[in-house]
Amino acid sequence: MDKFDAMRAFVRVVESGNFTKAAETLNVQKPTVTRLVQLLEDDLATKLLNRTTRRVTVTPDGAAYYDRAVRLLTELEELENAMIGARSNPKGRLRIDLPRPLAHSVVVPALPDFLEKYPDIDLEIGASDNPVDLFGDNVDCAIRIGKLTDQSLVARRVGFSHFGLCASPEYWKKYGKPKHPREIDLHHTVIRMISASTARPFPIVASYGDDTVDIQGKKTVLCNDVSTCTDLARAGLGIISGGTFMTAPLIASGELEPCLEQWHLPPMPVSVVYPPNRHLSNKLRVFVDWVVELFANHPSQKKSGG
Template identity: 55%
Template sequence: MDKFSAMRAFVRVVEAGTFTKAADSLGVPKGQMSRLVQLLEEELKTQLLNRTTRRVTVTPDGAAYYDRAVRLLDDLEELESSMSQAKATPRGMLRVDAPSAIASLILIPALPDFCARYPDIHIDVGVSDKPVDLIGENVDCVLRAGEVTDLSLVARRIGEIDRFVCASPAYLKRHGMPQHPSDLEDGRHHVISYFAHGTERSTYVLQRGGEQYEVHSRSAVAVNDSGAMLAAGLAGLGVARTAPFMAAPHLAAGTLTAVLPEWSAGAWPLYVVYPPNRHVSVKLRVFIDWAAELFARTLEAPPRHCAAD
């Protein structure tokens, strides 16, 4: 038995929760994973996992062994990396997940630079606006906008997404240009709302210096995706809240106009999030540093005063 392979298999099963997910994440047959863990239990003469038809759970002995095994494997990976000069040429597969707008408009267009710097890193980019199970899906890190509520994860803040409100020229021609946030409540205007599944539609909170105004307006349409919010604004369905990096080409083309440009619609922090209790590999570390540099530069808000003549 290759004890280190068996140890890696056991650690992966504990983190994934099932043999199937663990086998898929490592690209090996499920039977091989099960056999490795079984041989490890026979070698240690103790049961590490409780098995059911749907899930496996770790025994008390298994939990103690897992903690020590993770540290040992991390030390081994660090030793191998230093011996192979991986710090100079990081290599391997890196799995990253990002929201659709951030992936399409910022991350993927900038990837040629990352690939040129680190040609031996092969990167898989998952694009999703839904939460990702980092451990179960074997994802190295995710980009997340908004506060990270799962305190068990490690989060590094790498930027801030400014937001403002805008509308199409056709909409403003029909309903008029608001001069104050209270104008959005006068019955003439529609505000495109945002909702998350299981929650009520959110309201806009606009800020100007120390002044703050919570908008309660009619909302004929609500969406749960930032790209859909922008599309609804372009379609003239109402006043939309978006980010400068998404709206910039439409502002320049005159298909969107900033509304109340001196008012901010709030800012969302942007984080790189990765699982705890794992060695931060060199390939992950260089990606995080590169992403921090990219978003610090990209998320600098352009002027909002572009408007159709």
């Protein structure tokens, strides 16, 4: 038995919650992972995992071993990277997850620059409006918009997502532009994004001086996908509170037109997050630094973050 392979298999089972996912992230067969963990338990003469047909849980001994194993494997990776000169030439597969608006309008267009600087890094990119489980899916890092609820993750704020009210020219021609947010509740349809965590629409709050309005709309169209919300607005079905990452190009092309631009909608923070047990490997470190610089120079960040 290769002790380090067995430790990696055990760590992945704990993080993913089952042997099947662990095998997928390690790119081996499930029986291989099962055998490695069994050999590790035999070698340590203790039970690390409780197995049932439905779930895998960690024993007290397993929890203690997991903490030490993660630290040891991280130190081993850092030692190997140092020995092969990885600080000047980071390499390996990096799994990242992005919200679709940021992937489409900010990160993906700039990735050729990143890969030109670091040609030995292989990217595996997921783009979704619903946040993934970084531990269970073995994702190295993610970019997230909004308040972070998972306090177990390490986070680095990189910027803000600003918002504004807009609709299609056809919609404004049919219904007219409101002169005050309260007119939206009396006469207009609002397209609202549903939160994946609460299953409720995100609030739309506009303020101007001492006046603050919680916008509801006379009618609502609900959707759980940011891109689809934008498509609904482009189709003339209502007003959206759109993030400028997504709407700015559409406003520039004339597909959407803003309204009530003097009213302020609270921005949401944009953060890079990663599991604490990943620490900052060299490949992850250079990607995080690159994202920070990317957002610092992006036109969307010229507004004040508040």
